[in-house]
Amino acid sequence: MSQESVEQAIQRAGGAVALLRNSPIRPHTFPVAAEFTNxxxxxxxxxxxxxxxxxxxxMTDLYIQGPDALRLLSDLGVNSFKNFGPGRAKQYVAVNHDGHLIGDAVLFHLDQDQFDLVGHPMVLDWVQYNLEVGDYDASTERDDNSYDRVAxxxxxxxxxxxxxxxxxxxxxxxxxxxxxxxxxxxxxxxxxxxxxxxxxxxxxxxxxxxxxxxxxxxxxxxxxxxxxxxxxxxxxxxxxxxxxxxxxxAWVPAPFPAVFSGDKLKGYREWLPTAAMGSLGGSMDSEDVTDYYVTPYDIGYGNIVAFDHDFVGREALEEVAKSPRRTKVTLVWNAQDVAAAIGSLYASDDLPAKFIEFPKARYALHQSDKVLVDGQLAGISMDVGYIANERAMVSLATVDLAHSEPGTEVSVVWGESPVSAKPGVESHRQVHIRATVAPAPYVQFARSTYRDR
Incomplete structure (x- = not known):
């Protein structure tokens, strides 16, 4: 019996959001010791x-080699490949035909016509699919992460x-x-x-x-x-x-991949097995899956988009580049509100807030929490955790340009309503946690010295 495809699963569930919100697939784990000290x-x-x-x-490795390996990567990547010879690497970014992000990974140019694409499977699957259905003289070898590797x-x-x-x-x-x-x-x-x-x-x-x-x-x-x-x-x-x-x-590890809608991607969804998809978590509650999509400009990759070659989604991104809607920021969560959410676990007379895991609080592969300003949606918070070095609970988010200035006050809606069927989600109530917009990267060294290279 063949494995169910993502397209079949979407039709069965009655929509992509319903499928992913209730997916039993847990976030990717790090199969090494949790702590060596603390x-x-x-x-x-x-x-x-x-x-x-x-x-x-x-992480998963997709080794790509052959005379057309670079052409394949160039056809799908927003990056420039000028002067990209062996001994170099880049943050490789791919988008769909409408300019929405499919995924990103680190691309190593190992040797002549030999590459290694390393990261979460979203963009690796997209490259592998296009190689199989396209006219490219290249081959791949895949080494799945240790969570998915058979043996x-x-x-x-x-x-x-x-x-x-x-x-x-x-x-x-x-x-x-x-x-x-x-x-x-x-x-x-x-x-x-x-x-x-x-x-x-x-x-x-x-x-x-x-x-x-x-x-x-x-x-x-x-x-x-x-x-x-x-x-x-x-x-x-x-x-x-x-x-x-x-x-x-300030790297966003698993933005929601824009592959779950559109006729142009139907063939890909029919090729992609459900085991390859992730889960959707958070307070975003739109039934329109495109509301979860982001562009490279939304999450800080605008500076690597290069219109010096043809690639899937180029025409759409040229329009986005004229007037980007959102930008990446760090949200510093209000310490009192975080403490109150955690404290609700000890109150016997009320339903507690969603459990906040430390140090990383993301509970789905694709976390999408609403960011509000005056009760109106102003962005999406996508990854959250505690930085001991700064003694701060922070999240990486994309917010409307109008609300992106450091010091802007927003609120993050934490928890789901209604509560999904994901196995890692318990009965809880939503809470609003105040947050302050800060730069991304938040840490001064990463923002100035290290990035000034």
């Missing part, structure tokens, strides 16, 4: 010393070493000066006698490198880093801390 200390390490984060398990370990290990002591630590481990490497460019290190590829990058907006190589060599590389770590106050960061790193650098 997540507060681990968060502080990437600000004050150096943290080692394990990225080996929670065996990942193909490669990935470690993030970041923080103010990251460079000194790597010089100790490699026995050589760390070369000057531009942001999102790659170099090569030798660690424990193994050749290690390194991307100049940092998930929390701090100095650092993403290290990767064959899985079989990962333990030796990791142990060498740990052995040298005491001198630099190295702290291993577990899944809880790692899941919040994006809140400091």
């Amino acid at each position: 997540w507060r200390t681990e968060q502080r390490a990437w600000r004050d010393s150096v943290a080692l984060l394990d990225q080996s398990h929670h 065996g370990p990942p193909k490669v290990y990935r470690y993030e070493v970041q923080g103010p002591n990251a460079v000194a630590l790597l010089e100790k481990v490699t026995g050589a000066p760390v070369p000057t490497v531009k942001f999102f460019h790659m170099t090569t290190f030798t660690i424990a006698g193994r050749q290690v590829r390194a991307l100049r990058h940092g998930m929390a907006g701090q100095p650092g490198f993403e290290l990767f190589g064959p899985w079989e060599e990962g333990e030796e590389v990791r142990d060498a880093i740990l052995a040298a770590g005491d001198e630099f106050d190295l702290v291993r960061a577990g899944a809880k801390a790692y899941s919040t790193a994006n809140l400091e650098s």
